[in-house]
Amino acid sequence: MNPTETKRFNKLYQHHLRMLKLQGKAQKTIDAYARAVRRISAYFDCCPDQLTLEQREHYFSALVASHSWSTVKVDRNGLI
Incomplete structure (x- = not known):
């Protein structure tokens, strides 16, 4: 990802983590869901x-x- 896309990804990623916490997800679930987001982002590089x-x-x-x-x-x- 280019620097602009990386910055955008980081902002969206942090928002995703906050929303999972607000939903009351367990830390292990948050970690697994975060890994899913990182994995698909790395696969497509976007x-x-x-x-x-x-x-x-x-x-x-x-x-x-x-x-x-x-x-x-x-x-x-x-990813849902």
């Missing part, structure tokens, strides 16, 4: 809010092939 449905489907297809089903479910829930 903010996840800019991804199309097709890109997300491609990502999860690849994730199913490389990770456990429980990881896929946690990542899906972390």
